[in-house]
Amino acid sequence: MLQALLETLDRDARQRNDWGQVASYIPELASIDPAQFAISVCTVDGQEYHAGDVQVPFSIQSVSKVFTLALALGRLGGRLWERVGREPSGRAFNSIVQLEREQGIPRNPFINAGAIVTTDAVLGQRAPRETLGEILSFLREAADDSDVHINEYVARSEQRTGDRNYALAHFLRSCGNLHNDCDRALGTYFHHCAIEMTTVQLARAARFLCGGFRGHRMIGIERVRSINALMMTCGHYDGSGEFAYRVGFPGKSGVGGGIMAVVPNVASIAVWSPGLDQYGNSKQGTKALESLSKATGWSVFA
Amino acid sequence: MLQALLETLDRDARQRNDWGQVASYIPELASIDPAQFAISVCTVDGQEYHAGDVQVPFSIQSVSKVFTLALALGRLGGRLWERVGREPSGRAFNSIVQLEREQGIPRNPFINAGAIVTTDAVLGQRAPRETLGEILSFLREAADDSDVHINEYVARSEQRTGDRNYALAHFLRSCGNLHNDCDRALGTYFHHCAIEMTTVQLARAARFLCGGFRGHRMIGIERVRSINALMMTCGHYDGSGEFAYRVGFPGKSGVGGGIMAVVPNVASIAVWSPGLDQYGNSKQGTKALESLSKATGWSVFA
Amino acid sequence: MLQALLETLDRDARQRNDWGQVASYIPELASIDPAQFAISVCTVDGQEYHAGDVQVPFSIQSVSKVFTLALALGRLGGRLWERVGREPSGRAFNSIVQLEREQGIPRNPFINAGAIVTTDAVLGQRAPRETLGEILSFLREAADDSDVHINEYVARSEQRTGDRNYALAHFLRSCGNLHNDCDRALGTYFHHCAIEMTTVQLARAARFLCGGFRGHRMIGIERVRSINALMMTCGHYDGSGEFAYRVGFPGKSGVGGGIMAVVPNVASIAVWSPGLDQYGNSKQGTKALESLSKATGWSVFA
Amino acid sequence: MLQALLETLDRDARQRNDWGQVASYIPELASIDPAQFAISVCTVDGQEYHAGDVQVPFSIQSVSKVFTLALALGRLGGRLWERVGREPSGRAFNSIVQLEREQGIPRNPFINAGAIVTTDAVLGQRAPRETLGEILSFLREAADDSDVHINEYVARSEQRTGDRNYALAHFLRSCGNLHNDCDRALGTYFHHCAIEMTTVQLARAARFLCGGFRGHRMIGIERVRSINALMMTCGHYDGSGEFAYRVGFPGKSGVGGGIMAVVPNVASIAVWSPGLDQYGNSKQGTKALESLSKATGWSVFA
DSSP: OOOHHHHHHHHHHHHHHOOOOOOOOOOOHHHHSSOOOEEEEEETSSSSEEETTTTEEOGGGHHHHHHHHHHHHHOOOOOOGGGGGOOOOOTTTTTTTHHHHHOOSSSOSSSSHHHHHHHHHHHHHHHHHHHHHHHHHHHHHHOOSSOOOEEEHHHHHHHOOOOHHHHHHHHHTTTOOOOOHHHHHHHHHHHHOOOOEEEHHHHHHGGGGGGGTTOSSSOHHHHHHHHHHHHHHHHGGGGHHHHHTTTOOOOOTTTSEEEEETTTEEEEEEEEOOOBBBBSSSSHHHHHHHHHHHHHHHOOOO | HHHHHHHHHHHHHHOOOOOOOOOOSSSSHHTTTSOEEEEEETTTTSEEEEETTTTTTTOGGGGGHHHHHHHHHHHGGGGGGGGGOOOOOOOTOSSSOOOOOOTOSSOOTSSSSHHHHHHHHTTTSSSSHHHHHHHHHHHHHTTTOOOOOOOOOHHHHHHHHHHHHHHHHHHHHHTTTTSOHHHHHHHHHHHTTEEOHHHHHHHHHHHGGTTTTTTTTOOOHHHHHHHHHHHHHHHHHHHHHHHHHHHHOOOEEESSSSEEEEEEEEEEEEEEOOOOOOOBHHHHHHHHHHHHHHHHOOOOOO | HHHHHHHHHHHHHHHOOOOOOOOSSSSSHHOOSOOOOOOOEETTSOEHHHHHHHSSEEOGGGHHHHHHHHHHHHHHGGGGGGGGGOOOSOOOTTOOOOHHHHTTSSTTTTSSHHHHHHHHHHHSSSSSSHHHHHHHHHHHHHHHOOEEOHHHHHHHHHTTHHHHHHHHHHHHTTTTOOOOOOHHHHHHHHHHHEEOOHHHHHHHHHGTTTTTTOOOOOSHHHHHHHHHHHHEEEEEGGGGGHHHHOOOOOOOOOOOOOOEEEEETTTTEEEOOOOOOOOSSSHHHHHHHHHHHHOOOOOOOO | OOOHHHHHHHHHHHHHHOOOOOSSSSSSHHTTTTTOOEEEEEETTTTEEEEEEETTEEOOGOOOOOHHHHHHHHHGGGGGTSOOOOOSSSOTOOSSSSHHHHHTTOSTTTSHHHHHHHHHHHHTTTHHHHHHHHHHHHHHHHHOOOEEEHHHHHHHHHHHHHHHHHHHHHHHHHHTOOOOOOOHHHHHHHHHHTTTHHHHHHHHGGGGTOOOTTTOSSSSSHHHHHHEEEEEEETTGHHHHHHHTOOOEEEEOOOOEEEEETTTEEEEEEOOOOOOOOTTBBBBHHHHHHHHHHOOOOOOOO
């Protein structure tokens, strides 16, 4: 029945044929065909359901911020919160306004500034290569799949066109909230954003945030709750309230069109469609999750 | 066991003896003894648990915004969202800055500006008296208790000192987003904020938002989820992310020191302690909910 | 020669036939024919030059703020600056954003919030009628003309539609920076903004700010310099820098299309054309002053 | 008499012994003794007057922005204003907030972001070395003195600690308003800010902005007026209105404690005292100019 539902969601997305705009700031993302859709669901009873372009790897972009956050909390624990807040931002994902108002403390770890600080915290005094190795290992273990890679072209393209992120990084550094130099922190940041996965891999990787999956207790339940809370209030930039309202369970979107979501104790989900809405979240991906929520009654809110 | 836990929470709050500041802008609130605490829990199996000053009525203030939202959604349905947003504000509860930036559309129904618009929507073209009657009836039915009243002194005191709210109302009106005149809309608003309840009454009143309580389906499940989502992302002003992170289930605070919360399908909760933290939320109330969440494992996030 | 120049300016304005938009927020201003132009110049040698619709009285609106400022400085001296700043605002004339950021201290006496505070200071504990009498007397003396009146229709129309100004006034009052109640302060404010004058009257009235006119030392030279400095940096809302750049001497505009300007020790000027540019300043009025400056070399900047 | 006055100003500054804080962000400026003062005046009749530490070269910092603006206007004419505005900013000199609000168009050429764009315009496609040579030549010719140099230590120190300026530059580039790369534009910017001059040299260099000096018509009178207008409305960051009010003629300050000022057709002035007020302008320098204005009656405002 869930399999049939996913197939319906896939067909509906293609029939609506209203894909939104793909991200245009780097050639690698701008050239992607928007008319693509994939959805994968892993339920806690060990079943998996897939529909659509589930074998196409896509750039997970900001979805990677969830994994670096998990690692940062592992390394620093609560001290991370001295450097980054836990509040929705009420601004665009790459706004620098808020950063000035709050003197270099990003509002949360999922806007760009906050993710740069989180990356800096994971880096510590290690080499970027070593840190990226740790991030990839974490992801591969979570996904039970060694075939997760960084797309070097995407990473370098981000670096070349990353002036807005460089502005954020230099601003953070001017406030004393970036310990590595800008090139080092951003190099690492751009690389983990350039990880590519399929929805199959991403839905599996999300199991550790769900609770209830055997053998996927990679982090403690307290931390799982913390990360899900942050995804719920801050996971979709300035569309986070809308997502909570329409979908009703935690998720994190990326500008590559992916969304990773979890229905606690029920299922982990990955959806992908590269066209974006005005907040930078996948248009058909969000729509599919809303329909899935309505059809299944999956919601944390009753 | 839950009874013992609530008694521990009550004792801990009193032992910490760190009560925060009571709201000082009107004499009726400023003169309240901060060293008070009460907590009430209704579980879906029909049990109730209480500890502390559970028979002391307090001013529910912004908690009332949840009930007017429920009524506004009943009257207007989705059209309400043409006049008010569903996003966390990233600002103080009474900020007018955001209102100017977004041209008179408040970010959500729980900041003051949004609650004034919501009140205006519930009013429609009716008399304030009739509208307040409807709000009280709704609350009394939800609480199964006819002894819920408006404190007229508090309402009038708010009106006398309400320049910031008058500023918001006139600004809304200048943007065409207030249909009643300012006195009429604010008169109604100040009165429903001045409703007084005990935690016993408030915990019972919250059952309709919980799901799972027999005989408390006052609104449809879709609407319950919507309201809980809004409480989760916007229920504690600029401390909403923090509350989601620390407590892990939806709630709405008031400047009188009350917090109404729901653990979907599990329990409805009311806590009260009049001293506030820097965001205007009950200091010991929040702390107690955090401890309750930790001790019981109640969380929507896993 | 100056006479010929003014006639050329008048003819040019009419030939360009590009009048801008008249203020639309009250019927009395919205219904004015934009295709009008008048200019009057008084030189320190006692000559006067006029061209265009110089006998048509117009609503001086914000130009009146210069006269209330002069009176406020006379009553309070430097203590006025504890309640209002002297910096350009970088915002629209009726913005409330800045007021929140600077906690109720308006940036300068020429934005609406600052002029409301200035009016409140001139009022003190007197009756509005008495205060308006003083303002009118001052203006009549400055203009050597008893035929200067308040248009009651305009004043009442402003009051009826003045929600934005009421929002500012209530906000100021919530910050403790409005001593009279909002109705009293705004009533006085709307009335002095509704004074009507011709360019002939207004150019004459401006002589006291020029220096060098015999018999027009109504205030000391120090205060003249102060007021001119404020007109230079803040006299045209968020177009003040532009006006200083293009015109090169101090002036104050009003939303009725009037501009009062002074070339220190040389001449006083009034120009009127009711169509406005995007900042709310007279479009053809500004253009005419720019041409006048170029043709005569009148500039304080060399 | 003017000589005696300057000596009094020098003595008064030293007697007040209230020097403000020297700029602390680079060691070269932080280590300067704040108890220094110098003032130089050149009058249009060819006389010069000096008092205080007039032979001590100091870092002119933002005062250099006036000269690069003159050169940029020479190269681009009015096209410069497509890339930078002419309005006071209402913000700190290095704020990035405004830049986001106005989508990469700095408010004026004297805040840091605007000066970086202006430097970029002067650079065009030339080498930084060549451009700096042109700036130095211009300054040496203006000052009639070949002994004007760049302090390389200061320039390099700025570059090392210039994260806030790098943030601005990258932000500008992300908006398409920086044509050279950040290192190239900022390298040039930091170097021209690191020019060192005495008040004698700087007062002489300012003659070209005064009008009335024989042989100092380096730029046309129209441009002189334009630059003076900008210095009047934007020359002292968020203290520009205050400076216009208290001093009454145009000037430009630098964080090294220097102020260059002109009384059109009367005199050019340089004052230096390294301690700063809260806006980043020389505390005793501003005070001395205010006293000078009062004592001489020099003011453009009457």
